[in-house]
Amino acid sequence: xxxxxxxxxxxxxxxxxxxxxxxxxxxxxxxxxxxxxxxxxxxxxxxxxxxxxxxxxxxxxxxxxxxxxxxxxxxxxxxxxxxxxxxxxxxxxxxxxxxxxxxxxxxxxxxxxxxxxxxxxxxxxxxxxxxxxxxxxxxxxxxxxxxxxxxxxxxxxxxxxxxxxxxxxxxxxxxxxxxxxxxxxxxxxxxxxxxxxxxxxxxxxxxxxxxxxxxxxxxxxxxxxxxxxxxxxxxxxxxxxxxxxxxxxxxxxxxxxxxxxxxxxxxxxxxxxxxxxxxxxxxxxxxxxxxxxxxxxxxxxxxxxxxxxxxxxxxxxxxxxxxxxxxxxx
Amino acid sequence: xxxxxxxxxxxxxxxxxxxxxxxxxxxxxxxxxxxxxxxxxxxxxxxxxxxxxxxxxxxxxxxxxxxxxxxxxxxxxxxxxxxxxxxxxxxxxxxxxxxxxxxxxxxxxxxxxxxxxxxxxxxxxxxxxxxxxxxxxxxxxxxxxxxxxxxxxxxxxxxxxxxxxxxxxxxxxxxxxxxxxxxxxxxxxxxxxxxxxxxxxxxxxxxxxxxxxxxxxxxxxxxxxxxxxxxxxxxxxxxxxxxxxxxxxxxxxxxxxxxxxxxxxxxxxxxxxxxxxxxxxxxxxxxxxxxxxxxxxxxxxxxxxxxxxxxxxxxxxxxxxxxxxxxxxxxxxxxxxxxxxxx
Numbered sequence: 001x002x003x004x005x006x007x008x009x010x011x012x013x014x015x016x017x018x019x020x021x022x023x024x025x026x027x028x029x030x031x032x033x034x035x036x037x038x039x040x041x042x043x044x045x046x047x048x049x050x051x052x053x054x055x056x057x058x059x060x061x062x063x064x065x066x067x068x069x070x071x072x073x074x075x076x077x078x079x080x081x082x083x084x085x086x087x088x089x090x091x092x093x094x095x096x097x098x099x100x101x102x103x104x105x106x107x108x109x110x111x112x113x114x115x116x117x118x119x120x121x122x123x124x125x126x127x128x129x130x131x132x133x134x135x136x137x138x139x140x141x142x143x144x145x146x147x148x149x150x151x152x153x154x155x156x157x158x159x160x161x162x163x164x165x166x167x168x169x170x171x172x173x174x175x176x177x178x179x180x181x182x183x184x185x186x187x188x189x190x191x192x193x194x195x196x197x198x199x200x201x202x203x204x205x206x207x208x209x210x211x212x213x214x215x216x217x218x219x220x221x222x223x224x225x226x227x228x229x230x231x232x233x234x235x236x237x238x239x240x241x242x243x244x245x246x247x248x249x250x251x252x253x254x255x256x257x258x259x260x261x262x263x264x265x266x267x268x269x270x271x272x273x274x275x276x277x278x279x280x281x282x283x284x285x286x287x288x289x290x291x292x293x294x295x296x297x298x299x300x301x302x303x304x305x306x307x308x309x310x311x312x313x314x315x316x317x318x319x320x321x322x323x324x325x326x327x328x329x330x
Numbered sequence: 331x332x333x334x335x336x337x338x339x340x341x342x343x344x345x346x347x348x349x350x351x352x353x354x355x356x357x358x359x360x361x362x363x364x365x366x367x368x369x370x371x372x373x374x375x376x377x378x379x380x381x382x383x384x385x386x387x388x389x390x391x392x393x394x395x396x397x398x399x400x401x402x403x404x405x406x407x408x409x410x411x412x413x414x415x416x417x418x419x420x421x422x423x424x425x426x427x428x429x430x431x432x433x434x435x436x437x438x439x440x441x442x443x444x445x446x447x448x449x450x451x452x453x454x455x456x457x458x459x460x461x462x463x464x465x466x467x468x469x470x471x472x473x474x475x476x477x478x479x480x481x482x483x484x485x486x487x488x489x490x491x492x493x494x495x496x497x498x499x500x501x502x503x504x505x506x507x508x509x510x511x512x513x514x515x516x517x518x519x520x521x522x523x524x525x526x527x528x529x530x531x532x533x534x535x536x537x538x539x540x541x542x543x544x545x546x547x548x549x550x551x552x553x554x555x556x557x558x559x560x561x562x563x564x565x566x567x568x569x570x571x572x573x574x575x576x577x578x579x580x581x582x583x584x585x586x587x588x589x590x591x592x593x594x595x596x597x598x599x600x601x602x603x604x605x606x607x608x609x610x611x612x613x614x615x616x617x618x619x620x621x622x623x624x625x626x627x628x629x630x631x632x633x634x635x636x637x638x639x640x641x642x643x644x645x646x647x648x649x650x651x652x653x654x655x656x657x658x659x660x661x662x663x664x665x666x667x668x669x670x671x672x673x
Contacts (some may be wrong), residue, residue: 044590046495072489122561209595210585211393212632219636220388223373235496239585246509247389247516248382264498264587273586328495 033065036293037091038286039083040070041099041123046235046262046328047282051121053329054283055095057310058290066092066290074178076103084180087111093293095286097122101179105137117296123144123179123284123290130304136142140146140319143294144289144306146280148180151259151310152187152231156195158276159229159257166197167228172237174208181233184259188231201227206237213240214247221248228274229255235262242273261313262328269315277313279326284308331494347667353659354607354623356651364456365634368392377637383517391629392522393418393577395622397593397600398607400573402621403566405604407531408546408613409466411567413480414574414600417458418593420488421578425496426588429504444503448579455575456568463564477567488590497588508583520582524578530618532569542566546613562666599628602649606656627652 011106038055040048051066059066069086079099086094089112094111098104098120105125108118118126118140126137159169169192171185185203192200201224206213213236221227221244230245234236238258245254252272258265261279268274285308292302311326319322362378369377376385397414404411410432429447432438438446448646458480465476499505531547541562545552574593582588607624609616632649 044489044494047493072485125547141471202639203642204636207595208591210589210592211390212595215386215390215629215633216636218382218390219633222380222383222386223637223639236589236591239496239587243509243585244386247386262495262498264496266499266588267498 001118003075004261008119008249015309016161020075022056023322031061034092034294035065035067035089035299036093036095036290037067037069037086038121039079039086039088039094039096040068040288041097042072042074043068043070044072047122047260049278050328051286051289055288056286056292057283058287058294061296062290064290064294067174067272074099079104080107081308083107083111083324087116090114091116093117093119095119095121095219095293099123102126106318109136109139109195117141117293119289119293119296121285128179128305132304140321142292142302142304142306144285144292145180145308146285146310147307148183149187149190150307151278151280152184152189152233153191154189154310154312155184155231155257155259156278158193158278159231160192160195160198160254162255162257162275165195168201168226169231170200170201170225171203171233172213172216172229172241173203173205173233174207174237175186184231184233188233198228206240208234208236210240210243213237214244217241217244217254220247220313221245221250221254223322227254232258235260238274238277239264239268242268260328261311261326263329265313266318266324266327269318279311279328281308281310281315281326282328341480353663354509354620354627354656357656358605358623358627358630361630361634365630365638367671368638372638375625377634383633383637385519387626388519389627390633391518393581393593394596394599394603395522395526395625396577396580396604397574398625399618400570402604402607402609402616402618403533403542403601404473405609405611406546406613406616407563407566408549408611408622409563409566410477410601410611411482412474412477412597413458413462413569414570415593415595415597416484416488416590417455417571417574418578418581418585418589418596420458420484420491421451421455421575422581422588422592423488423492423497423578423590424454424588425579426499426582427491428495429499429501429582433501436480440501441503442503444507445582447499447501447582448503448507448576451579451582452572452575456577457570459571460564460577462571466567467560467563468557468668469565485590485594492588492590494590497582499582499586499588504583505586506583508580510583516533518584521576521580522615525573526618526622529569529573531560535620536632538562538565544615546615547612602653603628606652608660610654624656633660637645645657 069082071082076099094116111118120140120143122145124143126135128143130138130140132138174181192198204216230241231240242256255275257276258274259278261277265277288306295302363376369375425447428450429443432443432446462477465471466473466492541557581592603620603624606627607620632645634647
């Protein structure tokens with residue numbers, strides 16, 4: 001929570017700066033209405049839908065146009081044509097959640113070469129360190145995202161606490177090679193290294209299939225009955241694992257930390273399916289992505305990295321409106 | 331005297347073909363032995379003797395199996411249905427919504443709302459099923475293309491209805507269907523077993539089943555022998571969609587949420603299960619029993635490799651190997667038996 005507040009303070013300052021920029025150059029802001037395009041990792045996901053909502057709010061507040069176009073699944077070969085079409089419409093700026101660190105570099109360079117500034121949201125290209133003058137993928141003006149490594153660390157801390165700091169745990173993950181989920185796993189393992197009585201078992205990849213995630217936790221339970229907790233690195237990893245635990249009659253014994261917070265986690269936290277849910281702030285990412293692009297377009301400098309916060313949800317705090325507002329919604 | 335079964339032509343051949351029919355089951359037994367030996371030597375625990383494992387595997391296999399039994403009919407008829415995965419997703423989303431609305435809007439008892447949800451999941455599957463059948467039977471669209479189109483349409487519709495999210499269901503009866511047990515047996519497994527038995531009967535004992543085989547073996551012959559091929563095709567694709575619809579409705583109960591992408595990862599597993607079970611993608615052969623074994627083979631591999639703690643990526647390789655081996659065995663068996671169907 002502290003993290004989020006300090007961040008909000010920082011962003012307040014940035015937004016204020018952007019506002020000042022607009023005041024200093026009223027001609028620019030009024031004469032030209034900017035069109036900002038948001039290309040999500042996929043369109044059919046509560047996370048990106050919520051991000052879109054935040055971006056929309058910012059665009060309306062600033063009086064700019066926002067277009068939202070993306071592919072229906074997380075796939076480079078589907079995202080690139082959408083991106084090309086968006087570039088062809090010549091928006092003033094592009095916010096994008098690149099589906100691959102490497103393969104999106106060239107397609108985005110085309111936008112940059114055409115004079116369209118690029119802001120990475122949620123995921124990144126290259127190293128995620130921009131405007132450094134090194135490498136060929138430092139051209140985006142900023143990277144706005146949750147610190148997913150930190151998200152993994154937070155999940156690990158919360159899970160360690162709820163299992164009484166001992167036993168076996170593992171990460172149920174989607175598939176290898178996705179920057180955000182890989183980072184969550186990295187953060188989780190990093191933090192667990194500080195807990196000598198907790199043993200981290202091999203990660204299980206479930207291909208985003210809840211059925212498979214359920215079978216996997218049952219198989220692990222069959223081999224390692226001392227399993228005390230699982231970190232579900234995304235929605236289906238967590239819901240599948242929870243179901244497997246329930247089927248095995250171990251609900252409450254095996255604690256589950258779920259990453260991401262669609263509406264359904266309210267019920268799942270309350271009935272004990274999940275011990276913890278880590279909510280990212282996708283609306284915040286969308287909002288400040290747009291603010292960042294607008295600030296740049298109006299001649300203001302922007303930070304190259306904007307980290308957004310997390311909220312740890314439990315059954316005890318989920319009814320608090322200040323926590324519940326971070327649930328993902330359309 | 332005219333009723334002499336054709337199998338009597340050569341007893342040797344008959345035994346060989348009987349073994350061949352059982353090969354998926356033999357394969358399954360071999361896999362179980364493999365995992366048993368590994369678990370015993372490495373961990374000193376039993377794999378097969380543990381009812382917990384067997385139960386977990388059977389629950390794991392239910393969803394792919396429900397898709398696969400419908401797919402078996404389609405594949406025997408020399409077709410393919412690529413849309414079942416998203417038909418399942420569509421049904422999951424619809425049944426979740428209906429179960430919720432049944433309580434909130436109609437004020438139904440949760441049990442009735444659950445029934446309504448299940449029924450509406452199955453009912454909504456009629457739409458993709460009928461459209462698939464119509465495209466393929468009436469408009470002569472190749473099944474691969476027609477169902478690929480439906481794959482997209484069902485998917486889009488499912489995501490639209492779900493609003494891009496998962497649809498949570500809070501209905502304890504619905505959750506009971508998905509997670510409850512009767513006499514210690516998971517309800518999911520019981521429902522799936524009943525469906526499998528029904529489909530087995532339909533395929534092996536009824537005229538519909540025989541026509542499906544005949545149609546798959548030779549469309550022209552089926553037409554000349556007076557089979558109403560169009561009606562048959564409609565029914566086959568409808569059946570596949572309804573199975574997927576049931577799988578989707580049960581998914582919502584099990585995970586207490588309907589998800590549009592529920593069946594997406596299951597499509598290829600369902601086709602693989604049918605093929606491992608001995609059906610030919612060229613049509614005319616395949617059995618429900620084989621498909622059951624095929625689905626169990628996949629489930630046992632994926633579960634077993636996690637159980638014995640093998641690096642996760644080996645799972646993909648293992649399933650790929652099994653598919654190729656089964657098709658190779660199938661081909662050589664046909665050559666051995668003098669069958670020409672696949673050439």
